[in-house]
Amino acid sequence: MSSEHTTSFINGEFIAAAPEDEDLDVLNPSTTERITTVKISSPEVVDRAVAAARAAQDRWRRLPQTERARYMIAIADEMQRRHEDFVVDLMTEQGKVRAHAEGEVGKAIGYFRYMAEWARRIEGEVIPSDRPGELIVLQRRPIGVVAGICPWNYPLFLLSRKVAPALITGSTLVIKPAEDTPINALMFAEVCAAVGLPAGVFNLVLGTGAVGAAMSGHPGVDFVTFTGSTATGAKIMESASKSVTKVSLELGGKAPAIVLKDADLDLAVEKIAESRLLNNGQVCTCAERVYVERPVADEFIKRIGERLGRLKTGDPADPTVDVGPLVNRKAADRTRKVLDEALAAGATLVAGGGRVDSPGYFFPPAVIRVDDPAADILYNEVFGPILPVHVVENVDEAIERANDCEYGLASSLYTNDLNMTLRVIDELQFGEVYVNRENEEAIQGFHAGIKASGIGGADGKHAIEEYTTTQVSYIQRH
Numbered sequence: 322m323s324s325e326h327t328t329s330f331i332n333g334e335f336i337a338a339a340p341e342d343e344d345l346d347v348l349n350p351s352t353t354e355r356i357t358t359v360k361i362s363s364p365e366v367v368d369r370a371v372a373a374a375r376a377a378q379d380r381w382r383r384l385p386q387t388e389r390a391r392y393m394i395a396i397a398d399e400m401q402r403r404h405e406d407f408v409v410d411l412m413t414e415q416g417k418v419r420a421h422a423e424g425e426v427g428k429a430i431g432y433f434r435y436m437a438e439w440a441r442r443i444e445g446e447v448i449p450s451d452r453p454g455e456l457i458v459l460q461r462r463p464i465g466v467v468a469g470i471c472p473w474n475y476p477l478f479l480l481s482r483k484v485a486p487a488l489i490t491g492s493t494l495v496i497k498p499a500e501d502t503p504i505n506a507l508m509f510a511e512v513c514a515a516v517g518l519p520a521g522v523f524n525l526v527l528g529t530g531a532v533g534a535a536m537s538g539h540p541g542v543d544f545v546t547f548t549g550s551t552a553t554g555a556k557i558m559e560s561a562s563k564s565v566t567k568v569s570l571e572l573g574g575k576a577p578a579i580v581l582k583d584a585d586l587d588l589a590v591e592k593i594a595e596s597r598l599l600n601n602g603q604v605c606t607c608a609e610r611v612y613v614e615r616p617v618a619d620e621f622i623k624r625i626g627e628r629l630g631r632l633k634t635g636d637p638a639d640p641t642v643d644v645g646p647l648v649n650r651k652a653a654d655r656t657r658k659v660l661d662e663a664l665a666a667g668a669t670l671v672a673g674g675g676r677v678d679s680p681g682y683f684f685p686p687a688v689i690r691v692d693d694p695a696a697d698i699l700y701n702e703v704f705g706p707i708l709p710v711h712v713v714e715n716v717d718e719a720i721e722r723a724n725d726c727e728y729g730l731a732s733s734l735y736t737n738d739l740n741m742t743l744r745v746i747d748e749l750q751f752g753e754v755y756v757n758r759e760n761e762e763a764i765q766g767f768h769a770g771i772k773a774s775g776i777g778g779a780d781g782k783h784a785i786e787e788y789t790t791t792q793v794s795y796i797q798r799h
């Protein structure tokens with residue numbers, strides 16, 4: 322276990338558990354063994370955390386931005402010092418292979434460093450007035466108390482994506498990690514304590530959806546930022562609506578990859594395969610379905626089957642392993658069921674999808690050919706390593722099928738034709754379009770879904786906008 326703490330972190334301290342606090346076991350998905358047991362935060366603890374964040378607000382927002390940035394650099398440095406602890410933890414509690422765990426920790430640290438650079442760049446505006454002698458001044462103000470509810474798939478990075486923009490813009494937070502992956506968040510709280518982040522600026526509560534529900538409907542919260550499933554996002558929006566609280570929702574996806582007949586097939590196979598196996602197939606922006614043009618379809622399917630079918634699935638602690646476990650039993654059982662149902666409905670297994678002789682929640686990546694364009698697997702998010710491939714007659718059919726989906730998060734296109742690229746980008750109804758590569762947002766870029774994939778945006782200047790309100794002053798000279 323990488324953290325010695327198992328309870329909420331409020332006002333700069335890990336609080337003592339009350340006798341009536343419920344237990345939550347944290348399991349290693351590779352072995353199903355218990356790593357530790359944490360304490361679920363009661364509604365009173367959530368109240369205390371929100372009150373602590375509120376009490377810390379005034380002092381924190383009045384600190385010069387460069388001072389706040391200094392704390393963020395200190396956080397990044399301390400995370401860097403504990404880099405290996407975080408990597409091992411993500412391998413153990415979430416199941417990432419080492420390379421993916423190192424990638425996540427690096428991105429989380431980089432996020433604090435990047436957001437700290439905004440210290441001298443958060444600008445207001447002076448707008449010329451129609452009235453003589455008047456100034457119209459727009460200033461960005463901290464949004465206040467932020468409730469951040471996180472999923473388990475990139476627990477440390479997604480926590481950092483919420484904490485860093487809040488800190489630089491002068492807000493304070495209460496964060497809840499997912500029930501499967503609380504340890505890295507406890508370690509992050511230890512980092513905040515180690516660098517002397519002022520008490521109450523970062524608070525952590527632990528538990529299941531009920532704790533998240535208590536946060537999202539809390540009258541003391543000014544902004545709810547959520548990353549997770551669309552079903553939960555809808556519930557959060559409903560509870561936040563009661564107090565007209567702003568929400569940011571980063572939700573599910575069903576990313577299509579379109580492979581046109583002129584594409585570099587080696588590139589398309591490699592990028593789509595890497596994307597599909599990233600984090601053991603559990604990434605919201607990863608290629609979840611492929612539409613490939615008929616002239617190159619057989620070759621593409623053969624090659625991607627060979628590429629994904631030869632991977633080794635097992636315990637990420639084993640350096641020869643390419644694919645770790647799914648996060649929990651529910652995820653593994655659901656993925657198996659989805660594959661069985663797709664095959665029963667007429668899909669053909671191209672490669673993978675076997676069983677691993679281990680109690681862990683393993684599922685070797687599977688490639689399937691799906692001829693029925695109405696098959697469920699082309700519409701519903703799997704969030705596991707199954708890649709369905711459907712053959713299309715032309716680009717118009719590919720675009721139509723890609724857009725025929727409730728989600729609008731990420732998409733990708735493989736072609737060497739510039740005009741075709743521009744045309745397809747114009748037509749795709751997705752917040753993100755990757756051309757000749759797969760998902761990975763740049764921190765200075767933009768991340769957001771449309772349709773059922775969410776509301777609001779992250780990264781770059783959009784993060785600053787998300788975590789601030791705009792105040793206008795009209796100043797009249799006499």
Ligand code: NAD
Binds near residue numbers: 574605
């Ligand atoms: P989830 O919705 O089950 O849980 C996410 C978090 O919400 C957890 O902390 C959970 O405890 C909490 N929660 C559950 N019910 C709640 C409620 N009623 N009120 C408040 N909080 C509640 O999602 P998950 O299974 O952890 O994550 C997988 C999903 O997240 C996938 O759909 C994936 O696509 C999506 N995701 C999206 C992005 C993105 O950036 N768009 C990133 C990562 C994951």
